[in-house]
Amino acid sequence: MASTAATTKSSDLVLRSGLRYRKIRDRIIETFLLAAGLVAVFTTIAIVVILLTESSAFFEHVSLKDFLTDTMWTPLFADAHYGILPLVAGTLTTTMVALIVAVPVGTIIAIYLSEFASHRLRETVKPILELLGAVPTVVYGYFALTAVTPLLQLIFPELPGFNMLSAGLVIGLMIVPYVASVSEDAMRSVPRYMREGSYAMGATRLQTALRVVVPGAFSGLAAAFILGISRAVGETMVVAIAAGMQPNFTFDPREQAATITAYIVQVSLGDLPHGSIGYQSIFAAGLVLMLITLIFNVIGFSLTRKFREAY
Amino acid sequence: MATLPNAVPDYLNPDSIRTGLTRRKLLDQVFVIVGLVLMFACLGILAILFMNLVLDGSERFGWDFFTNFPSRRAERAGILGAWVGTSLIMLVTAFCAVPVGVAAAIYLEEYAPKNWFTAVIEINVTNLAGVPSIVYGLLALGLFVYQFGLGQSIAAAGLTLALLILPIVIVATRESIRAVPKSIREAAYGLGATRWEVTKDHVLPYSTGGILTGMILGLSRAIGETAPIITIGALSFIAFLPSSPITSEFPFISFKWLNDPFTAMPIQMFNWVSRPDQAFQANAAAAGAILLGMTLLMNAVAIWIRYRFRKKINW
Numbered sequence: 001m002a003s004t005a006a007t008t009k010s011s012d013l014v015l016r017s018g019l020r021y022r023k024i025r026d027r028i029i030e031t032f033l034l035a036a037g038l039v040a041v042f043t044t045i046a047i048v049v050i051l052l053t054e055s056s057a058f059f060e061h062v063s064l065k066d067f068l069t070d071t072m073w074t075p076l077f078a079d080a081h082y083g084i085l086p087l088v089a090g091t092l093t094t095t096m097v098a099l100i101v102a103v104p105v106g107t108i109i110a111i112y113l114s115e116f117a118s119h120r121l122r123e124t125v126k127p128i129l130e131l132l133g134a135v136p137t138v139v140y141g142y143f144a145l146t147a148v149t150p151l152l153q154l155i156f157p158e159l160p161g162f163n164m165l166s167a168g169l170v171i172g173l174m175i176v177p178y179v180a181s182v183s184e185d186a187m188r189s190v191p192r193y194m195r196e197g198s199y200a201m202g203a204t205r206l207q208t209a210l211r212v213v214v215p216g217a218f219s220g221l222a223a224a225f226i227l228g229i230s231r232a233v234g235e236t237m238v239v240a241i242a243a244g245m246q247p248n249f250t251f252d253p254r255e256q257a258a259t260i261t262a263y264i265v266q267v268s269l270g271d272l273p274h275g276s277i278g279y280q281s282i283f284a285a286g287l288v289l290m291l292i293t294l295i296f297n298v299i300g301f302s303l304t305r306k307f308r309e310a311y
Numbered sequence: 312m313a314t315l316p317n318a319v320p321d322y323l324n325p326d327s328i329r330t331g332l333t334r335r336k337l338l339d340q341v342f343v344i345v346g347l348v349l350m351f352a353c354l355g356i357l358a359i360l361f362m363n364l365v366l367d368g369s370e371r372f373g374w375d376f377f378t379n380f381p382s383r384r385a386e387r388a389g390i391l392g393a394w395v396g397t398s399l400i401m402l403v404t405a406f407c408a409v410p411v412g413v414a415a416a417i418y419l420e421e422y423a424p425k426n427w428f429t430a431v432i433e434i435n436v437t438n439l440a441g442v443p444s445i446v447y448g449l450l451a452l453g454l455f456v457y458q459f460g461l462g463q464s465i466a467a468a469g470l471t472l473a474l475l476i477l478p479i480v481i482v483a484t485r486e487s488i489r490a491v492p493k494s495i496r497e498a499a500y501g502l503g504a505t506r507w508e509v510t511k512d513h514v515l516p517y518s519t520g521g522i523l524t525g526m527i528l529g530l531s532r533a534i535g536e537t538a539p540i541i542t543i544g545a546l547s548f549i550a551f552l553p554s555s556p557i558t559s560e561f562p563f564i565s566f567k568w569l570n571d572p573f574t575a576m577p578i579q580m581f582n583w584v585s586r587p588d589q590a591f592q593a594n595a596a597a598a599g600a601i602l603l604g605m606t607l608l609m610n611a612v613a614i615w616i617r618y619r620f621r622k623k624i625n626w
Contacts, residue, residue, distance in 0.1 A: 293442075
């Protein structure tokens, strides 16, 4: 009898010390998991800090006024000019060309998949679209240079071998899957009863799609377009390969020009000593790139807010 | 009374309704055709371009292409340095991104309290997914290459790509953890399991499929990334291999390769594309076809794993 009591007591003790050990272990593990979560926060902070510190060194040599108003960008030449405008113009031009392709095509494909296509077709096409998003961008660059540019030269014989039109068109083709996939998700989430109400009033599928589903999913569509713009602005390899790397202050897509990203690649390809003005200039360019992305995202965020529909 | 038919507005007139309906139905049909044409045009253009890539590169495919270093003679130039470099970089990336990404996702799903601090982490993860990849390259150039003194090495490249795919791994893991029903967790808690025991013994085994899928998708993104590793200074002409990870002397494993300079598949392809000599375009196409094949293969494996695990689990 006594021995049983003793065992119960000791097993109780074992249980309790075991529980304490397990609880301490849990705390330690939780700390590790939290640390992993904080990596994301530190990455963001590190991006901001690195871009700001390295470009502040750049702005000790270059006045902000020159940076924003000079129309020449030749940091590596003897006659150095530091005007970011040509690079910004190149970035905006290729982005515009890309959007002119991607927004209508992506939206129409999304409407078709969401409102017209059969379940089976949709389930087959969506994974393929997502697969296309995984194609390395350097491969798209090869297409732009070796396939799209020669085709375009048949239409515009005077088109140079490097041009923003070809790069922009290929970027557009590249972001169609993203725009279509995200827009389709947004349209799917418009509740069924809204469509049914519209059908009951005698509307056809197209009318329902354009007047009920698209307005209802507008915030999601805006998010999809912003995603597309962000990708087009930050796209590097296609423009570096197909649009040339000469800074050129123009908005004509038939000319060759460097974008912000192409400039960063061009400088990185050479051997650049740490702390030189060329080294600092790519961080200043990166900062401008981040600001452009940020501006588009803020616009997108406010659009999303403004047009959000609550069901 | 005779004026009544005229008082019926036009939109109630059966004839005009009928013609309107026919027109609207016709518009529907037109839209279906436009949608189908655009969709198949996109898929078709891409299919043609990929075929083009394989055809352009066909003359280079062969054993020599994999075992030769780059050369000034296009027909002798191969991708030995590139594929070894890419494999080693992927090793570093997977070793860094997967544990951190999975741990962060577990924290956010199972542990994190609902407060502003958690919201900050979540917003960060979403935003990082939208940061242009070349900005990660700049971050790595400033931080890993110069601040940490890693130099233009395999370790720096692997860490850069790890940061780049971290959001992908986190998002995929969170989704698969969220798919595990609450009842399973509650049953385990009811038996006295601690939070970590519930996570380790119940949640994680059920979400393995999703985690693996996320990992492979992340790596398939990393393998094709060119811009960030150009920024940190990958060499495009490299005629030697990184030092071997296995040595003949004790302890038989060496990590010296982490500090070696490198090249990678997309860098090699970019280098060949940007040469004026047309002969190198075939090398670029062949390298591109192999790169593309690897990405598509990884994605196919990911889809297959997702499908298999989904079939195996019945709640």
